Amino acid sequence: EVQLVESGGGLVQPGRSLKLSCVVSGFNFSYYGMYWIRQAPGKGLEWVAYISSGCSYIYYAETVKGRFTISRDNAKNTLYLQMTSLRSEDTALYYCARQGDGSGVMDAWGQGASVTVSS
Amino acid sequence: DIQMTQSPASLSASLGETVSIECLASEDIYNNLAWYQQKPGKSPQLLIYYASNLQDGVPSRFSGSGSGTQYSLKINSLESEDAATYFCLQDSEYPWTFGGGTKLELK
Numbered sequence: 001e002v003q004l005v006e007s008g009g010g011l012v013q014p015g016r017s018l019k020l021s022c023v024v025s026g027f028n029f030s031y032y033g034m035y036w037i038r039q040a041p042g043k044g045l046e047w048v049a050y051i052s053s054g055c056s057y058i059y060y061a062e063t064v065k066g067r068f069t070i071s072r073d074n075a076k077n078t079l080y081l082q083m084t085s086l087r088s089e090d091t092a093l094y095y096c097a098r099q100g101d102g103s104g105v106m107d108a109w110g111q112g113a114s115v116t117v118s119s
Numbered sequence: 120d121i122q123m124t125q126s127p128a129s130l131s132a133s134l135g136e137t138v139s140i141e142c143l144a145s146e147d148i149y150n151n152l153a154w155y156q157q158k159p160g161k162s163p164q165l166l167i168y169y170a171s172n173l174q175d176g177v178p179s180r181f182s183g184s185g186s187g188t189q190y191s192l193k194i195n196s197l198e199s200e201d202a203a204t205y206f207c208l209q210d211s212e213y214p215w216t217f218g219g220g221t222k223l224e225l226k
Binding site: 044045046047050059060061062095100102103104105106107109110111112 | 120153155157162163164165168169172174206208210213214215216217218219220
């Protein structure tokens with residue numbers, strides 16, 4: 001069974017940092033591109049970042065570029081999102097998701113990690 | 120960035136009805152369009168990719184169509200489990216962008 005489990009969320013003050021993790025199982029993590037997508041409370045979905053299987057390709061949304069860093073450890077089956085200089089508008093549920101090899105889009109998602117940026 | 124305009128924002132329909140949801144891209148996205156279903160408190164689920172390809176395990180009452188800048192998701196013979204919010208996603212170029220969502224309510 002494909003599983004993605006995010007962790008590391010929480011309440012953080014503006015300007016501080018937080019690192020999210022996503023541990024996967026049930027598929028060969030090293031073969032798949034991965035994403036982070038977020039959803040502010042009661043709002044729609046926002047694509048945040050992408051990393052290819054071998055880390056050759058990395059892309060960010062303009063809203064997080066220069067503040068967030070996506071990375072992965074294929075030996076640990078883990079995807080990361082390092083978030084710095086956090087703002088109130090970064091408050092959201094953060095999902096990690098797998099890039100489907102047939103579809104090319106997100107075909108499996110975690111349950112999300114909640115991040116609240118507030119003083 | 121490519122803007123995705125999704126309509127309607129909300130929709131109310133009866134069991135057994137057929138509904139359509141539209142997404143308009145700000146430029147040609149060459150069929151690089153996916154549809155997702157999200158139920159309250161749950162993660163999104165992929166329904167359709169590349170405009171009209173049904174994801175494995177998705178009921179055949181869901182279908183997608185369109186080309187260029189205009190795309191639609193059609194749900195035939197609505198069932199109670201179809202009550203959800205639906206999002207389109209363009210994966211033609213980064214940054215990928217989602218439509219604003221359509222909340223489907225069953226009467």
